[in-house]
Amino acid sequence: MQARSPTTAPGGGGRLSVLQRHLTAVPLSGQVSSATYAPNFCYTLDNDLLTTEQRQFYEENGFLVIKNLVSHKDIDKFREVFERVCKKELTAPGMVVMRDVAIAKSEFVPDQKAITKVQDFQELPELFEYCSLPQIVQYVKCFTGPNIMSMHTMLINKPPDAGKKTSRHPMHQDLHYFPFRPADRIVCAWTAMERIDRSNGCLVVLPGTHTGELKQHDYPEWEGGVNKMYHGVRDYDPSLPRVHLTMEKGDTVFFHPILIHGSGMNRTAGFRKAISCHYASSDCYYIDVKGTTQENIEKEVIELALKRYGVEEILLKDAWMAKGRLVQGERINL
Numbered sequence: 001m002q003a004r005s006p007t008t009a010p011g012g013g014g015r016l017s018v019l020q021r022h023l024t025a026v027p028l029s030g031q032v033s034s035a036t037y038a039p040n041f042c043y044t045l046d047n048d049l050l051t052t053e054q055r056q057f058y059e060e061n062g063f064l065v066i067k068n069l070v071s072h073k074d075i076d077k078f079r080e081v082f083e084r085v086c087k088k089e090l091t092a093p094g095m096v097v098m099r100d101v102a103i104a105k106s107e108f109v110p111d112q113k114a115i116t117k118v119q120d121f122q123e124l125p126e127l128f129e130y131c132s133l134p135q136i137v138q139y140v141k142c143f144t145g146p147n148i149m150s151m152h153t154m155l156i157n158k159p160p161d162a163g164k165k166t167s168r169h170p171m172h173q174d175l176h177y178f179p180f181r182p183a184d185r186i187v188c189a190w191t192a193m194e195r196i197d198r199s200n201g202c203l204v205v206l207p208g209t210h211t212g213e214l215k216q217h218d219y220p221e222w223e224g225g226v227n228k229m230y231h232g233v234r235d236y237d238p239s240l241p242r243v244h245l246t247m248e249k250g251d252t253v254f255f256h257p258i259l260i261h262g263s264g265m266n267r268t269a270g271f272r273k274a275i276s277c278h279y280a281s282s283d284c285y286y287i288d289v290k291g292t293t294q295e296n297i298e299k300e301v302i303e304l305a306l307k308r309y310g311v312e313e314i315l316l317k318d319a320w321m322a323k324g325r326l327v328q329g330e331r332i333n334l
């Protein structure tokens with residue numbers, strides 16, 4: 001791994017100006033791809049899709065935005081399917097439909113408006129289609145290699161904030177939830193289903209933090225409450241330089257599971273929608289999280305599994321084994 005000098009620390013003037021240029025860059029079409037052999041790269045694999053500049057950007061920042069990757073037609077289709085899920089016209093084994101904590105205890109909330117996210121839709125073909133879109137998978141392969149599993153799926157419907165700031169997602173590292181490694185062979189694809197900016201709670205990232213360690217996570221001490229399992233990095237330092245990712249409908253960001261990120265509150269009256277899938281190489285292997293910072297999330301997952309399904313004696317990895325689905329290549333370890 002390349003050592004990072006203090007001058008390339010996140011938020012260094014040089015880095016941010018490169019970032020700004022990148023974020024306003026033109027769509028990929030027309031760019032010349034390059035299959036450069038790059039011995040110093042470790043977060044991306046040799047491939048003939050990413051330009052050297054794109055690889056370099058992900059290596060340094062831990063994320064990469066590809067404009068206009070998913071068609072509006074496909075997104076409109078996913079939106080319709082989501083609406084049918086909300087109306088309970090469609091369901092699938094294992095799928096979790098979750099309400100925002102601020103309205104979870106209300107006696108009457110009209111169905112569609114109550115839902116903050118749908119999770120684990122891997123058994124619902126109409127939504128799982130997102131995870132198999134060839135134009136997404138071809139990018140995923142640059143990070144995971146050819147044997148690709150989908151591990152976690154979400155359609156996030158960030159509600160207008162009910163006034164308690166519970167629509168925020170605290171700053172976190174997704175690896176906190178994952179009992180598999182190596183982290184560098186895991187990547188999230190997150191697609192904006194409409195224009196998303198600071199007003200409706202865009203993704204907020206801390207560039208370059210993917211080169212750090214997995215940190216201790218807890219529930220943030222938020223007065224208004226916090227959603228189930230929305231852990232945040234302990235002692236989050238709000239003075240760290242952040243980048244707000246403004247994205248248009250169909251734009252997709254690929255990001256590393258150690259990258260610290262979150263999302264702000266939704267100050268609009270609309271439900272901010274994004275669809276995402278976490279992928280991993282099937283060559284990844286499960287780890288035992290006992291005695292690590294991940295013990296607290298394992299405990300919560302075990303409690304939930306007992307409460308929901310009555311299953312006992314499971315480990316975090318058992319839940320993940322059941323969720324994982326092969327997208328391409330061969331299922332090896334996961």
Ligand SMILES: CCCCCCCCCCCCCC(=O)SCCNC(=O)CCNC(=O)[C@H](O)C(C)(C)COP(=O)(O)OP(=O)(O)OC[C@H]1O[C@@H](n2cnc3c(N)ncnc32)[C@H](O)[C@@H]1OP(=O)(O)O
Binds near residue numbers: 104
């Ligand atoms: C397999 C491993 C998974 C690992 C995690 C994901 C990995 C992510 C990886 C990637 C990184 C991703 C990062 C991430 O995304 S982290 C977030 C991941 N979150 C989850 O996985 C949670 C998924 N949601 C659920 O399991 C259910 O919806 C829950 C259990 C929350 C409610 O269940 P259900 O919907 O059936 O409702 P109910 O009517 O039966 O209520 C039961 C109780 O729950 C209370 N309640 C209701 N809503 C909420 C709420 N929002 N916040 C807090 N509490 C809530 C409710 O008041 C009641 O309490 P009480 O009256 O009993 O006191």
Ligand SMILES: Nc1ncnc2c1ncn2[C@@H]1O[C@H](COP(=O)(O)OP(=O)(O)OP(=O)(O)O)[C@@H](O)[C@H]1O
Binds near residue numbers: 233
């Ligand atoms: N104590 C905390 N612990 C963890 N994450 C936090 C904490 N406080 C705020 N965050 C997160 O930091 C990110 C940025 O928050 P912020 O409220 O600044 O975003 P915003 O609402 O999009 O922007 P702004 O309010 O500045 O216009 C969000 O993901 C938010 O959830």
Ligand SMILES: O=C(O)CCC(=O)C(=O)O
Binds near residue numbers: 154203261262274
């Ligand atoms: O707010 C979002 O859409 C992203 C939330 C997130 O980072 C996550 O669920 O892991």
Ligand SMILES: [Fe+2]
Binds near residue numbers: 172173174261
């Ligand atoms: Fe996340």
Ligand SMILES: [Mg+2]
Binds near residue numbers: 264265
């Ligand atoms: Mg704010």
